[in-house]
Amino acid sequence: MKTRRYRRVMAIMLSLTLLLTGSQLTACGGGGGGGGGSEGAGELNLYIWAEYLPDAVVERFTEETGIKVNVSNYSSNEDLLAKVQGSNEGIYDVVVPSDYMVKMMAEEGLLEELDKDALPNLANIEENFLDPSFDPGNTYSVPYMGGVAMIVYNRDVVTEPITGYQQLFDPQYANSIVALDDFRAVIGMTAKSLGYSLNTTDDTELAQVALRLEELRPNIKLFDSDSPKSAMLSGETSIGYMWNAEVAICQEESDSFEAVFPSEGCYLFLDNLSVLKGAQNRENALAFINFIMEPEISKMISEEFPYLNPNREAVALLPDSYRDNPVSNVPAEIIAKGEYVTDLGADVAKYDELWTEFTR
Secondary structure, rough: HHHHHHHOOOHHHHHHHHHHHHHHHHHHHHOOOOOOHHHHOOOEEEEEEOOOOHHHHHHHHHHHHHEEEEEEOOHHHHHHHHHHOOOOOOOOOEEEHHHHHHHHHHHHHOOOOOOHHHHHHHHHHHHOOOOOOOOHOOOEEEEEEEEEEEEEEEEEOOOOOOOOOOHHHHHHHHOEEEOOOOOHHHHHHHHOOOOOOOOOHHHHHHHHHHHHHHHHHEEEEEEOOOOOOOHHHHHOOOOEEEHHHHHHHHHHOOEEEEEEEOOOOOEEEEEEEEEEEEOOOOHHHHHHHHHHHHHHHHHHHHHHOEEEOHHHHHHHHHHHHHHHOOOOOOHHHHHOOOOOOOHHHEEEEEEEHHHHHHOO
């Protein structure tokens, strides 16, 4: 009896040892960068703008690779930077910073250099969007989506045509505007309305911008960068200063919405896919970025969120209703007249002060 009991105890202990060992091996294989996308191992932690990636794309990536994607959202580049700076390294794998933010994050050592051998679909990106000034050689980023911040208004309510920023300051539009909750976009637009660069750091010019913002404040009903179209579609506001895809969606819902590329020139942006320094799932991150650049997948993204698509092969698959719509497929002449945000360095404090005063 004692011998049988001893053997049973030893067998149970052996089984437990094997079970624990197997669990540890599985955990080690799934959590780190060694879990390649081709093997469908592990997870991916994605930090991306709200209203920017269809659920169907995430589901398809998981179906094809077995990789679980955990999606978190932010509303501005500054939110992204603050979260990454204030978190432990490795909390996210893939992030989607805009042009100037790629440069800032790379300079702070927050981004991994990309292994181009793992990104063969980079060949699908239009050359005009490659080798940008903010990331020469696409060392840290690849293009995702781009576009402009622009104006839209409801012709059923606003009877006088709007052609540029100047009219947004008119007192007749009190409590009528939904504007992006983005200090660079709103302050930049105000600077453009005065004939200045949206990146001005001149103290005299910024003093005039501050006064101009006082005129704008009564006209702002709400700030919303996530889904400003909602306020327009519900009739809560009659004028919007928002991203171009949001304007395109408004127009799809009703022909009463008039889209306006401001005569003073647009705020331009190009959002990009990057891998964070110390990413826990680096190979899965690269697999995801390459997946996003597949023409069919990029097409799916533009069908739901009709921004300017830098993927040449995806655009070829999209219908004429996208390619011929200047609000989605922003024309070259609008881009040429527009202006990208730049890293202001220490002078960004001037903008922070303006925004704090404007929004308090």
